[in-house]
């Protein structure tokens with residue numbers, strides 16, 4: 302299992318247990334950093350992310366393909382709002398969680414989007430924080446095949462280009478170049494840089510780590526070293542790496558915007 306997959310599994314468990322919704326995307330903070338950095342504020346900001354995405358749904362959308370559907374939280378909320386949903390996600394573990402949440406009401410296609418095949422098409426395809434995982438040119442070609450009207454991307458792009466236009470994690474410029482090659486079929490209706498509204502997510506996580514988790518872990522470690530040599534040995538063996546990581550200062554709030562920009566993009570199919 303890749304580290305990124307393990308991280309998603311952990312986040313799925315955490316956001317489900319802690320917040321009850323199971324969203325795997327970042328938070329959206331229209332008013333900037335919260336006064337108090339808490340997990341509760343983070344859970345609410347993840348809900349605000351969903352609300353922001355929903356605010357761009359055109360009125361004539363009824364059927365939606367959720368690409369990179371995670372724990373099925375977006376699909377659950379959209380089904381409850383009356384949309385006819387289908388999901389695509391390659392992770393069997395995330396799909397098991399989603400299936401439970403969606404109670405068999407929503408078909409889940411267990412595959413990467415690059416290999417997705419169906420004889421159905423949908424009014425809109427959505428990519429909530431999943432677009433960067435998918436090979437760029439293939440993602441657009443597949444989206445054109447399965448979207449009847451709209452494509453909505455809410456995700457981050459690197460500032461620097463990826464190698465070639467069909468690599469995942471491309472830049473916004475590479476994205477625009479690929480879309481430009483399909484200008485006869487695709488029109489961009491909305492393209493907004495929301496990096497400023499996303500990065501408080503990192504501010505909150507950095508704060509929680511630097512001011513709560515790090516000193517707590519250091520205290521536990523110091524106690525073990527002083528009084529419990531055996532448990533200290535076990536700790537070093539099984540948790541040594543995680544402890545070292547916990548002691549590093551996090552400053553993703555500053556580094557994320559140096560590397561990425563977060564955008565919400567709505568495109569319409571012509572004709």
Ligand SMILES: C[S@@+](CC[C@H](N)C(=O)[O-])C[C@H]1O[C@@H](n2cnc3c(N)ncnc32)[C@H](O)[C@@H]1O
Nearest residue numbers: 324325326369370371392413414429431434435
């Ligand atoms: C950060 S999670 C976002 C989950 C969900 N959209 C949300 O907003 O909570 C990324 C999702 O994309 C999925 N994914 C990764 N590679 C993919 C691919 N090539 N095609 C489709 N989905 C992919 C992951 O399994 C995961 O479900």
